Amino acid sequence: MVIGVLALSQLIDTRFTRKKEYSKSLHASLFGNMLWIAVILMGLLASVVLAKETSLFFVTYGMFLFASFRIGIFTTTLGASIKKAWAICMVQPLAMFLIMIPSDMWYSTLTNPLAIGFGAIFLIIASVWSVLTDRAGRPGMESTHKTIQAYLASQGNDFTEAEAIIEQRSFKTKVSTSQIRLSASDGNMKFRMVLPEIHPGPYHPVGGSNIPYLMYKNLESSAMIMHSISDHSLNLPSKNEVENYLKNLDSSIVKEEGLMCTEPVTVQINKARVTGLLFGNNPLLFLSLSPHGMEDIPNYMKKEIEQYAKNRNYVRTLIVDCHNAMGEEISKEDGEDMLKAAKSCLDSLITKDSYPIEFGYANSDSMDVWTEDLAMGGLGVVCLKINGKKFFLGWADANNMENGVREKIVENFAKQGRQLLEICTSDTHYAPVKARNRNGYYQLGLITGADKLTKWFLQIAYEAESKVSSAKFEILENEADVKVMGQGIYEDYSKALDKSLKLTKGFMIGSVTLFIITLFL
Template sequence: MESTFKLQRKFRLLFTLPSFFVSLVIASATSLSIILIQGIFSNAIMSQRYEATAIFFAAFLFSIILERLILLRHSFASVRRLLAMSIVPNTSWAILSAFGLYQYSISQEQQVFYLMVVMGLSTAISIRIIILGSVFFKRISVGTLVSFIQPMLLFAIIPFAQTGVLFPIEQFSLLLAEEALAFSLTMVIPIICVGYLILLSKTGGRIIKNSPLIIFQGFLQAWVAERPKVIEELIETFSLEKEIVTSVIEFSDEKDTPTKRRAIIVPEVHPGPFYPIGSSNLPFELWKWSDSNNLKSLVFHGISGHEHNLASKAVVDTYLTEMNNLQLVSDGSTCTEPKSRSIGRATVSGLAFGDYAMLILTLAPYGMEDFPIFVREEINKAAKSIGFNGSILIDAHNSIGVTPVREDCEDIIQAAKDILRKIRFNTQMPFKMGYSHSNRLGIKLKEDVGPAGIGMVLFEINNKMHGIVSVDANNVALGFRDEVLSKIDDVIDICTTDTHFNAAKVMNSIGYTPFGGESSVKEISKVIKTLRIAAEKSMIKSNFVVKRNKNSYKVFGSALLDDYSVGLDRLFNIAKIGGVSTFLIILAVYALGITLVK
């Protein structure tokens, strides 16, 4: 999804911050460079300079600890990030101080050096206003006050390095009296930055009628600290209710033994937009729900797009609660053999359980994304007209690409109709069913597989084996699925859940890692063969029941996510323009200040 990639691209720096040790070294070096420049200017004895440097460094570390305490409720305001955050402001301060020292060496005017030191202080405060005001505080005024803490603590030590007096009030008063206008200009810089931040806070998208800075903060809390409450509260405000259908086929032996109950779960909920917001980790949530209900399940991806993202964790909890109220719509003990049909780039595989059809839709080996909703509606309508009581449609989502074009959709609908006609009148027969799952076998998987792991259901129909594999992943690397299938037997298809567990957090062109992005064909072939052996050992003669749940839930549509992305685009564009303008104004202030002193 383009908006997901845009979010990843904008905020990838959150994942490329230096380590704690590197941050500490760089932040310490930049802060110490400020006091060392004062030492060069000073005529104080060396022992006094060393003492001032030690006090300055202690004040710097104390300010980091103090800021961490102030920002204690912000878990992403780690010491590492606060250290990294101090690098740019303090570097700017050091550069301006060095420039002042250079100007002093030319003009021999002490006021020029003092002015540039104060300008550096003002610049450091201003940069911190922009960072703290936009990232950590809902009220810009509070962020502005906190922005003064570290620079003012450090500035208080500078006179000691030069005069041996911690607060030389007389010298300050004399300097301000002589160059009042020049030094008053230093206050213009923070004022400009506060105004700049206020301007940014007024810029938003078409749908989200809120300050984009507040939304940005909520997003960071969710994305970095995995605290989605703020952003989800905003999302729920603008969410719409849509009817969602979830289908479950439960399998059991004739005695309905609790330890032998298995299930195929096909939600028409989209697992997005990105973790931990909304239904991004729904496949694993459903896997845990089924496990708590003595069901050994496989979760698949129903036909649903980003317009069917559940709005919040609260809505997900409601959805899972409603899963306990599934309605029985069909049952039996027979099924047909699976059939497959390809038209153009479209392939449909399916079998019938009594009067319900289960179809798997794919465009593999060609690239694909979510099938549009009208595909589901057309196939469901066709199933009813052919004589089925209903159909359960699985979007295999197993070959990364773009949204299917109209021709592909028409081909998939036609192939589905052909399969429905075949299996509607094929002989149904008793079957055995086996189940296995990586989480239950302790199989270790790589980061391209989500927490719901890899599972297999294996059917023995008419003395032939037919397996279906579900992988908790967001699509499959192009060609990977076909390479794996070429090395294993008796598998109808390899499907993914379309989990968004790692969406927007991976630094590549799509913002996530598809299945096969880290795992090798050899590794996955071995895993599936292991699963097949385990599934065959668990094979039992099975009955089935089809259950469905239809309820309305608040969904976070793609339009809202796109508008959030657009709002941030506008925010960053204005930030760039305003940033350049602010920089030019600040340069003018620097030049004017130096001119007035001279």
């Protein structure tokens, strides 16, 4: 009979939830019943330890705690209003109670003043907690609970609510996208290195989380989508904005073209490493702290490097954040070293002779390279032949790299007599699987390992090398009007989360203390 009541009451519960999902009602029932059982067991344990006579007090008391839990779960994750939560909170626990307890004991147990009194207190506590946590993000966030519900829905691939909430807070702005397009003289091969000002994110599957792959496919799978100097404030909030951005890329304008490029220059100052090439009078810089790692390079560094380059009469400076090792926000010392290395690289490039460009490109599209730490764009390698020397540049559609993996692959390339300048990642926020770790994703090399990645990269590099032919370069620029998330939304979310957690901690401490007191009554 209890099983039958559970099934029926769970169906009733679904009518009070926004998504009408039976699985959610099932989980709410499971955790609520576990709480009820825990209360009864702790009551029995207290009776034994304190040598008290056992009674049905904790059965009735647990029923009210079960109902209090249902108020919290229905308002936070199931989308019910506080009124609906009150209407439904007692249905399942009371129905189970009436079946489990003999009818001749109903009156004595349900009229126990202590059970009713403490039960009512917990119902009020749950209601107050629910109201306060829902308002924790105001005025920046209208409803904390709706945001939680939208996030949970997005994890089931229903991203419409999350995007709608984010897009309400987003604003229009101009974002630029720079490209270096290499075209073989025989017209058989083209390759683009793309530096979008936007940032992948905010998280899979919302907004522009998978935009590196979408751009890669949009450019006929012959491109490397680099991580430029940008952060999450430049996330595209919705699929509509992603489509708008991608369509606008077709109107990119050729700003300069040429046939000559310098050999690469690498400057290392302490942890900071900058590798640069000069296409005509347009320097391309790759910035990295690998194997030490860092978060996104801050925008002030981009501005300072660009101003320095402008003072040296460079036309336009293209800067890539290699994003190839895990780390915290860049320190002041490392930032200063990176700026010095970038400036030194720019100074060196001025003195270098330029030579005709040859290139070859290949990717992993025809290979079986699926792995949990690699996204849909796979791997790519471009081989640049300058002044008779071959230089390789690797790319992965991945969210960062495991520390030290880049160095192992570079070393393995060197053993094969090939110079791998850098391996860059796209910083995609697409997740092929749900990662059960603090980061929420698997960085490249964590699952696959350096040896297997080396094998794949070398295979692609051999193919790219076999395709090398003379080419010209073109510098393309594009500006698009799109909505971006901005920084304020993250600050509001962070404040709401912090305040909600503090409220929850305070209410939890108070509730546990009150429950412990009842064990001694």
